Amino acid sequence: MKHPLLAFLLLLALALPARAQDAISAALEGLGTGFNQTAEAVDRLGASGDPRALPLLRALNNGRLLRRADGTLLIRAEAGVTEALTGTPTEVAEATAVRLNNRVRVALRGALGRLQLLSPDQAERQAAAEAVFRSRSADNVPLLETALARETVPAIRARMALALAASRLMASNAADKLLGVTALGATASPEARAVLLEFRGANPDIAGQIDEAVAAIDQRLALRRAAETLFQGLSLGSVLLLAALGLAVTFGVMGVINMAHGEFVMLGAYTTFIVQEALRDIPALQPWSLPLAVPAAFLVTAACGAAMERGLIRHLYGRPLETLLMTFGVGMMIQQAVRLVFGAQNREIISPAWMQGTLMLPGDIAVTQNRLWILAFSLIVLGLTVAAIRFTRFGLEMRAVTQKRAIAASMGIRTGRVDALTFAFGSGIAGIAGVALSQIDNVSPNLGTGYIIDSFLVVVFGGVGSLAGTLVGAFGLGIINKMLEPWAGAVLAKVFVLVAVMLFIQRKPRGLFAQKGRAAEA
Amino acid sequence: MSPPSPPTRLRLGLRAGLIIFVLLLGFMPVLNLLPAAHPLHVSDFLVSITGKWICYAILSLSLDLAWGYAGILSLGHGAFFALGGYAMGMHLMRLIGPRGVYGHPVLPDFMVFLGYQELPWYWLGFDSFPFAMLMVLLVPGMLALVVGFLSFRSRITGVYLSILTQAMTFALMLAFFRNDMGLGGNNGFTDFKELLGFPLNTSGARAGLFYASLVALVLSFLICMRLTRSKYGRVLTAIRDAESRVRFLGYDTTSHKLFAFVLSAMLAGLAGALYVPQVGIINPGEFSPTNSIEAVIWVAVGGRGTLVGAVLGAFTVNGLKTWLTSAAPDLWLFVLGGLFVAVTLFLPKGLIGLMKGRKP
Known part of the structure; x- marks a missing residue:
């Protein structure tokens, strides 16, 4: 150490993780000494939002968390035993598995979900949001609010917002419930619709608001379907x-x-x-x-x-x-x-x-x-x-x-x-x-062979000799065909279009864009 | 193009040829009864395939009436043929009765399979032979009436009409492929047992159907001949050559063409109805647009605008097809395609035109 400043910086660098270590160590206090103490420690870990707590809690959940008499926590994995906080390999000697009871399990589930929602891994957060949406409990509301505030990925944000709204439905006070209904009604998700309909039976007092929300979702879904049909029609066109x-x-x-x-x-x-x-x-x-x-x-x-x-x-x-x-x-x-x-x-x-x-x-x-x-x-x-x-x-x-x-x-x-x-x-x-x-x-x-008849129909429908007619004919027939498909089926839709073109030619034998003047005499 | 007026000697020769040909055909089922070793024995295969060709010849005649005389190049005659065939098929299916695989007293096998509880309304009456025969003529006739009325009224002619009829055939094919049409879907109808009390698949039934087809061919020929030689036929030919002029002369060209088109569709339906019991199956593949256009080439090869030509063309092309598809299957489509090119470029009047010489 030639330079005192360098030495100081090095010390600082060593000390920073050590302080963080201290925070998590404090949270770990009492884990494994008794069921109640363990549950409290798990709650503290969940609240800490510290990503390092995640593997530890998972190990606890799987019965792979061991505790030495001196309080050191070990994780037993396939590869061998490591110290829970530092990850250094060690011996399994004198360690006993931390035991669980129902109270600890409940605490664990909450803490895990919470930590996963805050996990640095995107896929994990996505899965956690999915799981919280499915489990739907009012207890998750504050947690989801925190997670949502931190989240930056739009797709996961959307899932979390959906989960938050669904969780609010389970709240005990009517104001929160309504908040949830409104939030779900603002989406275009068939899942939200299903949740609302399921919730409606248990809450006849706010059935009106729920119906409104479902109607709003339906409208958005119909719009999306229409947009998709339009695109399919344009594509066929x-x-x-x-x-x-x-x-x-x-x-x-x-x-x-x-x-x-x-x-x-x-x-x-x-x-x-x-x-x-x-x-x-x-x-x-x-x-x-x-x-x-x-x-x-x-x-x-x-x-x-x-x-x-x-x-x-x-x-x-x-x-x-x-x-x-x-x-x-x-x-x-x-x-x-x-x-x-x-x-x-x-x-x-x-x-x-x-x-x-x-x-x-x-x-x-x-x-x-x-x-x-x-x-x-x-x-x-x-x-x-x-x-x-x-x-x-x-x-x-x-x-x-x-x-x-x-x-x-x-x-x-x-x-x-x-x-x-x-x-x-x-x-x-x-x-x-x-x-x-x-x-x-x-x-x-x-x-x-499949295209020749359709092509002729397009040309005849649009008007022979007119490229604008061909453009309108192609997209017109494509969109009409795809609009008919949902309720008539692909084959019947085609048949209908054929018949429609035949009838159309009755009205306008020279097509949509008929040529006029000398070119028309033929 | 002037109305066909071949030299009398050629006309007499053709007529004599045709009569001899029909008589020869008439002997075939009889010769079939001879012992197999006999030099004049005609095999079962040849009798049944000739029976099919006779049906094709009726179809060819009907198309010639529309195209050769009225100038309506229909690419939908295969559909009229298939509709007639389906009507006959429905009758044959009803006659199976409880002898189907599932043994249901009324419903055909495919309906039992698809979970039908009762016969759809459009199957009612098909157990009666006269009703089925009426439908054989009426269904194609009605379709032709509707399509023809709509088209001729709006003066859709030439290639537009051809494309329209092809689209009609295509639409029908798609529709008949569907199971929920209640017409057998993909598989169509098969496994027929009897017709008019005679079990099918016996040489007696084969001969009977053969003679029925031959009689139908001769009758169709005579009807077409009477028609085309009449004043009506002259007007029809005139419409083919100069429709506007005939219209300006005061003739109702729409109804003239419509009558020819509907009659032609009915004849095609009749051909289909005779065809189905002979081949023992009808499925949506019969609606394929290629079938319709193949029929056009029979007429073109024989010589359109002459009835003998239509019959001649049907037998020639189908004979060639049967021979080639077994001798050199890869070559057949080249030959068929080549026939289209050669006939249109070099033989616009077909084989009959060749006999007459270049200039009539």
Whole structure:
């Protein structure tokens, strides 16, 4: 010790834990000397809020706490015997187990719950809050108030507040009870609702307030359900939008009916699978396999589309029924080819980490990440499609050819090339849809068959030739479908939507967003 | 496209061919009775599969009436076929009586299994053969009437109508897959015992059903022929080729099309009803949209707008299917898909068109 200050600091450092030690030692006074003294010591320990008391009390609870004649407390664990306060290994010699009776057990339960509520370990606090909520006793109220004041984690705070409110219900005075009822009524928790209903029978004097609180909870629960249904509807809508968008271009803009559209979607999903397998050996690129699959799928299906348009469809312009049958045949062949190459079983697409998991929106609305991404993605694809049609040279030529082929041709537009590009563009969008759908649907050869009818309904419902109509149609049908599901079941909801669209077409044969003027004559 | 007026010689030839074909078919169950070693013996398999094809030919005819003559490309005829089949299936289920696995005197097995206490109201009357036959025609007919009325009235034509009928088929398939429809759900109806007092699964019953189907085919053919040759048929063809023009001439195109569509649906239902006792099962898979579109390709391959073509197409494509699905099962869907492409691109008038030569 060269420096006196250093020596002093060292002494201080040694002394601080020693003082704390003293406080807990004082609380321990009398533990193990008799049942009453033990119970009092346990109460003092519980009140101390000292985290070191927790292992000690647990040991006592399990009958693993020993006491030497000199008053030293030992904990017997699997590994051996240690001194309770310092944790130094020691001999078991001359120690006897501290005995328990009912009074001690009651004291122990309270002290343990109290200490756990204040424990530095989050999971422990969470579990304690859970346990206190279930046991519901008015004695816990002060303790919960302290814990709540100290708590910083919002999720645990919420549980503690719920437990506090539920414990207040058990209080003897009416004011506290009402406080509890009000607090429970302010939540949106089905558990709080159950507690209130259970409590109502025993307390007819405040039944009115309880009913009010239950009604308030019900209202909030209904709101949350509505929000969740809305999200599910939006999610289904985004899937429909993706599937229908390509069709809105090929059928809506060009008037070519492509029954192989669903197969293009399927090809997009398989391209995703191929990209994923190709990047399997390059760890740096692996998390990006999904974004990389988007252009790849677009190119693959656009090439297929262009080949199909130039090779087959162009010979059948003006004969829509034949086009329908021919493209159906092509779709059948594509499906069978994929089945032969990749097998009929489902292929697994791994979701990147940033797409997994669930997001909790305010109000406890659970939202799965991948659905949220697909929703955003569908809107981006829609935006890009609109931009491509509105603001590019290709889009301009495309609209010119659709509106008046002969005039467009006489202006020097190569209409055949524009046809091929337009069809390739629509098919490419189908491929992009396949990338997104690979995240939420089984990647199998008949992936596309399920979407083709829905896509046509969306396009027809929204109004052929209108992308805005496709947007509204997709989200409209998606939300209506999900709203019907809770009381009609998934299958009947689908049937209802089909019938509703059929009836809707009666009223407005040209869809929601009917084209006007020259474009409408067809 | 002008109304079909093939050269008289070809028409006579086709008619003679058809009569010979029907006569040949008529001998099949008889030849089935010959001892197996006899060179002219026809196997049980061939008789039962030909019986199925005859039902398909009726379906093909009905579709040709709608598509080939009225221009209504229905992708829902498989559904009308299946509805007829279900009506017949309900009758056959009622006839099982107490012979089911659970031995319930009234309820079919699946209802006992699902805990039904009594027959649902829509099963009442199906124990009577005449009532069931009425339903075979009425149920598909009513559906066609409603769908057709709503569609034709709003002038939904062409591909829109095709998609609409396909959606209808799809919706029905989903609905029939449900157990609480009270129609057997996933498994449909099977394990039939008898029809009109004759036990099924005997060669006698097989021959009887075969002849019933053949007679139904001939009658359907004659009805369609009378109809398409009449003034009504001419108007129908005119509607197919230029609907607005016919409407402006003062014809009520909606009711003309509606009549053809409903009659066609009834014929399809009849085909389904004859089909079910022969195959011994009906399940929601029959509503699959693929079945409907396969029927379209029969008509297209044979030659739409000609009744002989529809029958020819049904036998040709199904014969090919039976042969290929056993010889090279992986290849069949390629061939079927290829048929769609080839027929639309190269043979718009089908095999009949090929016989007539490129230009009529």
